Amino acid sequence: xxxxxxxxxxxxxALEKGSFTWSSPSNIALVKYWGKKENQIPANxxxxxxxxxxxxxxxxxxxxxxxxxxxSFDIFLEGEKKDDFKPKIETFFKRIEVYLPFLKxxxxxxxxxxxxxxxxxxxxxxxxxxxxxxxxxxxxKELNDKNxxxxxxxxxASFLARLGSGSACRSLQGDLIVWGNHNQIPxxxxxxxxxxxxxIHKKFKNFHDTILLVDKGEKQVSSTVGHNLMHNHPYAKQRxxxxxxNLSKLKSVFxxxxxxxxxAIVESEALxxxxxxxxxxxxxxxxxxxxxxxxxxxxxFRQETGLHLCFTLDxxxxxxxxxxxxxxxxxxxxxxxxxxxxxxxxxxxxxxxxFGAKKVK
Ligand code: DP6
Numbered sequence: 001x002x003x004x005x006x007x008x009x010x011x012x013x014a015l016e017k018g019s020f021t022w023s024s025p026s027n028i029a030l031v032k033y034w035g036k037k038e039n040q041i042p043a044n045x046x047x048x049x050x051x052x053x054x055x056x057x058x059x060x061x062x063x064x065x066x067x068x069x070x071x072s073f074d075i076f077l078e079g080e081k082k083d084d085f086k087p088k089i090e091t092f093f094k095r096i097e098v099y100l101p102f103l104k105x106x107x108x109x110x111x112x113x114x115x116x117x118x119x120x121x122x123x124x125x126x127x128x129x130x131x132x133x134x135x136x137x138x139x140x141k142e143l144n145d146k147n148x149x150x151x152x153x154x155x156x157a158s159f160l161a162r163l164g165s166g167s168a169c170r171s172l173q174g175d176l177i178v179w180g181n182h183n184q185i186p187x188x189x190x191x192x193x194x195x196x197x198x199x200i201h202k203k204f205k206n207f208h209d210t211i212l213l214v215d216k217g218e219k220q221v222s223s224t225v226g227h228n229l230m231h232n233h234p235y236a237k238q239r240x241x242x243x244x245x246n247l248s249k250l251k252s253v254f255x256x257x258x259x260x261x262x263x264a265i266v267e268s269e270a271l272x273x274x275x276x277x278x279x280x281x282x283x284x285x286x287x288x289x290x291x292x293x294x295x296x297x298x299x300x301f302r303q304e305t306g307l308h309l310c311f312t313l314d315x316x317x318x319x320x321x322x323x324x325x326x327x328x329x330x331x332x333x334x335x336x337x338x339x340x341x342x343x344x345x346x347x348x349x350x351x352x353x354x355f356g357a358k359k360v361k
Contacts, residue, residue: 001191003039006099006156011143017063017106020138024131024357026054026122027170027177028209028312028320030266031246032273035230035239040095040162041190043230044243045180047250048170049322051209052354054116056127059360060135061109073108092129095163099156100136102143110135116349122211122318125223129164130171133157134357158192166227169193174355176200176254182247201257204353206325210335211349214290214342215317221277221284223315229280239276243269259324263302263310266322270313277315288317290342295319297338307331 027048035043065072071093075085089110097103110132116122137157141148154172162169162179169192170177176196182188186197230236246265253261277284291313298311298321309323309331321339323331340346 006159013143013145015142019061020135021059021360022131022134022357023055023057023360024127024171025051025354026127027051031243032269033166034273034276036227040166042180044240045182045247047178047247050174050354050356051351053351054122056112056114056131058112058131058135062106065107068104075110078113092164096160125165126168126171129168130161133161155192172357175353184248200254203257203324207353208323208328209351210321212319212343213347215288216344219316226315233280259308266312267310286316291317294339294342301334
């Protein structure tokens, strides 16, 4: 598939108004996307677990307007009008208009809500942009008299979500999604996410992700700025190669269920992501003292118990704790007694691996 394959032929049906609702989850990368080229093309392939509990539900209402001069939309978060979200949506619409030429023909009302608090530091762009892309695809499907295969629908929705926020293209399906060309993953593409095509060992079934909310404040440096700092970064080339290697290594980990190897790759990826931030120019640090406290506690716990608890990080201070279902009881006790103290107001979110977006109506 190329970009051109997502430009639609003239639509076969007319549509006055309607509404669609989708809910779409967040995801957590194991091999990180950090660095991009023009048009939201990733500098390296990434792979993520789709989450289950952390999700956004978006209702898109649309009604035909008399002219097609401008974009016209209102956006609400939890019932509250959010004009400050408008520039991001407008940028998204501009990027995708060539692929959805109906965007200026309708007035849209976008009503969105998250299962997690907006200010929790959990990125809502992945779940939010994927939910919106799916709603827009439902409109297009209607304009095509429903004449669209399920496969094309999901592929194009992921393609569109990517243009809203890169990592969003990994949120539509589950349970393990690859985005970005990789020579050992057939069908992998820079343009959209694909399901990891090989067998996954049963140890990864129902894998847990407990998210420790260390710092719920606004990020000081946005992901977009961070990605751009990978241009001319002194370690960029090696980093991008490392991501390819780590994805290759994960293939045998997923096949054989080697949790120790899994931990080594995932933690190294998280720390490398933050090392890239610390070594860019300008440099910045998103980890907080409590992030470090948690990491050290995890390492000590693992040494003492041999249990397979590991961490990963997003572009922020929060810590995602990943662990297998089989060890969940003991690990959860440890989280509660030793780690929750490092969370802001004791807040954390219990999530686990999930299977992607759902159409609500
Ligand atoms: C650190 O997808 O938020 O979470 O494409 O600029 O919207 P944009 O960036 P975004 O970057 C997320 C980066 C990350 C790692 C990852 O999810 O792979």
